Amino acid sequence: MERTVFLTGGxxxxxxLVLQQxxxxxxxxxxxxxxxxxxxxxxxxxxxxxGDILDQNGLKEAVKGCRFICHLAAAWDMFPPAVFEKExxxxxxxxxxxxxxxxxxxxxxxxxxxxxxxxTDAVYATGPRKFDAPITEDTGLFPSRFYALCKIVCExxxxxxxxLYGLPWLIVRICWALTEDELLRVxxxxxxxxxxxxxxxxxxxxxxxxxxxxxxPLLQNGESGIDHIADPQDIADGIVLxxxxxxxxxxxxxxxxxxxPFRYLDVIEKVAHGLGVPWDSAKVxxxxxxxxxNDMAEKYLGYNPKYTMELMIEKALLTDLNRRP
Numbered sequence: 001m002e003r004t005v006f007l008t009g010g011x012x013x014x015x016x017l018v019l020q021q022x023x024x025x026x027x028x029x030x031x032x033x034x035x036x037x038x039x040x041x042x043x044x045x046x047x048x049x050x051g052d053i054l055d056q057n058g059l060k061e062a063v064k065g066c067r068f069i070c071h072l073a074a075a076w077d078m079f080p081p082a083v084f085e086k087e088x089x090x091x092x093x094x095x096x097x098x099x100x101x102x103x104x105x106x107x108x109x110x111x112x113x114x115x116x117x118x119x120t121d122a123v124y125a126t127g128p129r130k131f132d133a134p135i136t137e138d139t140g141l142f143p144s145r146f147y148a149l150c151k152i153v154c155e156x157x158x159x160x161x162x163x164l165y166g167l168p169w170l171i172v173r174i175c176w177a178l179t180e181d182e183l184l185r186v187x188x189x190x191x192x193x194x195x196x197x198x199x200x201x202x203x204x205x206x207x208x209x210x211x212x213x214x215x216x217p218l219l220q221n222g223e224s225g226i227d228h229i230a231d232p233q234d235i236a237d238g239i240v241l242x243x244x245x246x247x248x249x250x251x252x253x254x255x256x257x258x259x260x261p262f263r264y265l266d267v268i269e270k271v272a273h274g275l276g277v278p279w280d281s282a283k284v285x286x287x288x289x290x291x292x293x294n295d296m297a298e299k300y301l302g303y304n305p306k307y308t309m310e311l312m313i314e315k316a317l318l319t320d321l322n323r324r325p
Contacts, residue, residue, distance in 0.1 A: 002111075004028040005243065006063045008053060008102070009072030009118070011036040013179050017236035018070065019046075025240070030066060032059075032073070053098035059105035068243050069106045069115045071099065074151075088146045095150035096157075103157060107165040114246040116170045116239065117158045121255070122148035123173060126228070126290050134291040137173070137253045155253070168250040170242050175230040175257035175292050180316040183229070187214040187264075187271045195284040204280055214271050216264035216281040219289065224265035226289030230258040231307035231315075241301040248300050257292035262309035270310065274317035 005022055009015035010031035016038045022029050028045045031038065034052055051058045053073060063069065074095055099117070106115050124135050125144035133139075143149040158169040178186065185191055189208035192215055193201060207213050217225035238256040242249050265281065272279040297303035307315075 002067055004030060004066045005068040005070055006066040007031045007070045007072065009074070011038045012072060013182075013232045014118075014174070014177060014235050014239070015072045016041060017232055018072065018239050021236060021240045022243070025244070027068075027243075030062065032062060034073070053101055054093060056101040056104055059101055063102075063105050063109060066109065067111055067113045068246070069102065069109075069112070070118075070239065070243065071102055071116065072118045072239075073098065074118070091146055091150050095147070096153050099154040099157060103161050103167070107161050107167045112167065114168050114170055114243060114250055115158060115161075116172065116242055117154060118239070119151045119155050119171050119173045119253075120148065121173055121175050121228075121257070121292055123152050123155070124290075124292075126176075126292070128286045128288060129290075130288045131290050134293045135255065136293050137255055137296055162251060168246070170246070170249050170251070171253040172239060172242060172256050172297075173253065173292075174235055175228055175255070177230045177232045177235045178312075179232060180312075180319040183312055183316045184271070184275075184320060186227075186229070187216070187268065189213065189215045191215070192217050192284055195286060196282055200282040204282060207278060208280060211277070213278040213280060214268060214275065216268035216279060217284040217287060218265075218281050219287065220283055220285075222283065224263040225284065225287055226261050226263055226291075228257055228261040228290060228292050229309065229312070230256070230305065231312050234258060234305035234307050237305070238297055238301060238303045241297075241303055245301055252296070252300065254297040254301065254303075255292050255294055256297055256303065257294055257305065258312075259294075259305045259308050261289070261291045267309055267313060270313055271317070274313070275320065 005027050010019045023043050030047045032051050033048050049062050123141045125142045155171050161167045162169045235256050268279045
């Protein structure tokens with residue numbers, strides 16, 4: 001059982017990639033299944049267990065014999081309207097209590113090598129917060145919503161379980177990671193509509209709404225919006241590296257992001273051309289540029305993200321083309 005991983009969130013956009021990589025590298029994986037099973041993944045080293053992170057006793061049974069805990073599951077909303085994040089009580093249960101239950105189940109495990117916790121760049125309030133320098137793991141935390149506050153609480157719990165019980169932990173703060181379909185939604189008019197002035201909405205909606213065109217956000221000074229988005233494959237690579245290199249990685253926090261931030265105006269023509277639609281731009285509210293640095297992950301994990309925004313767009317456009325009738 002030395003290479004057995006207990007995995008939550010194995011059916012998610014990142015979790016299923018982590019699951020596949022672990023199996024390919026010879027790990028045994030015991031995946032907790034709540035609602036959905038990971039599609040298209042099977043093998044003799046994969047064990048699916050029905051359960052719930054809110055069931056502490058069930059978790060204590062489920063993790064027996066595992067040496068690694070990889071906790072990726074969390075209820076949150078990628079795009080509005082908010083469903084999972086609309087009520088603080090729901091987030092408290094699914095994020096804080098669920099993580100507490102798994103920590104309780106793990107802290108007394110014999111021979112445990114690592115408890116890996118997936119946090120988020122939302123703990124820095126990326127997007128609405130202004131940064132004077134690139135974001136490192138030492139940048140002060142400042143949640144912009146209750147979901148991020150929950151993640152900060154869970155990060156602290158992981159560290160303090162390490163202090164109290166000697167539980168080896170690792171925290172990864174994951175950049176906004178989007179699949180091909182999700183990426184194209186970021187360039188849609190509707191994604192930014194609520195942040196536009198009334199005048200700009202009236203000007204842009206006839207030409208861009210309902211998929212008629214794509215949109216590039218501008219900062220309030222008129223310059224291009226800047227964002228930092230990652231491909232799920234890169235993030236999965238970083239998580240698996242954390243498990244593989246647990247000896248040098250444990251008891252540390254790492255940012256995991258794409259290779260570099262990008263300017264929307266640098267890529268919007270590529271998106272528009274690929275979709276065969278026009279594009280436009282306008283100033284948006286509460287949007288600040290930022291860069292999430294990967295230096296620590298590169299140094300200790302060997303993390304080397306490959307998917308630039310240009311490559312992500314190419315993948316998204318190819319997927320869109322293949323789905324057209």
